[in-house]
Amino acid sequence: MIPPPRTRLEIRDLRLILALAKAGTTAKAAPVLHLTQPAISRALISAEERLGVRLFERTPRGLVPTDAGARVLAGATPLLMSLGELEASAREPAPAPQRIRLVCECYTAYHWLPSVLRDLRESLPYLELELALEHTSSPVAALERGEIDVALLTVGRLTRAELVEQPLFTDELVFLVSPSHPLASKRALEPNDLCAHPLLTTRAPVDETRWFMRRVFGRARPRLRVEQLPVTEAILEMARAELGVALLSEWIAGPHLFRSGLVAKRLSSGPLLRPWRIAHRPDESGALDRLREALVASVPRTRTA
Secondary structure (H helix, E strand, O other), rough: OOOOOOOOOOOHHHHHHHHHHHOOOHHHHHHHOOOOHHHHHHHHHHHHHHHHHOEEEEEOOEEEEOOOHHHHHHHHHHHHHHHHHHHHHHHHOOOOOOOEEEEEEOOHHHHHHHHHHHHHEEEEOEEEEEEEEHOOOOOOHHOOOOOEEEEEOOOOOOOOOOOOOEEEEEEEEEEOOOOOOOOOOOOOOOOOHHOOOEEEEOOOOOOHHHHHHHHHHHOOOOOOOOEOOOOOOHHHHHHHHHOOOOEHHHHHHHHHHHHHEEEEEEEEOOEEEEEEEEEEEEOOOOHHHHHHHHHHHHHOHHHHH
């Protein structure tokens, strides 16, 4: 940290200069500053000597600021106001620590969320952020019971009107295949392509599985061969071995695309975007607004082929 510069003028000098500029003479400034006229004259001379420039021209009509004096006057008022604000904030009690427990409905967000929370703690030291991983499988119920303060949701729906819900962002679900896989040469995938090859994915809530089927197949309900694996590396290795098509969030897929040789594909209908929302109880502190802004600004993105 760079130390502040040593100054030659003091706060009392600034108050003196402002009073003299307004009064015009040492005699008129004396009662304002509760000093005698000779004391004010000596204080002005002392300030000018320490600064090394004349701040006022002495004329028959009174004191007239020099160019240097005008520059000091222009900065004196905002400087004194800033000092007053600093003193007022120092006298105020420190804000009480605010503890926020939050959970994500999908584990994929934990690939980048911890770093966002770390940065937010640095900018808001009074905010205590804690991940409540034990409520990942049922975030809405935990929020409604008051066991957590914030839930990041994909498909979960609130049932209580007093809770607040706001849109956050979307992440894209991408399909990964080996470069030698039959689907790798296709510009985009059709829904029927997913029926012809095993789908490799992580374990997902039932509601999210329903969302995926509705979003991809509409009213049709084809029987898919789905392999749910708990470890991302296993999904990627099976995709490399051409044992299926991996379905992963771009947050998980992104770091592997450029070093694993896998190819990411979209559906012909366009990106498969999964909407995220933030849900919480009413908040008047502004902390949750800051949390939402930080989340939106920090979402990683991946480009697919």
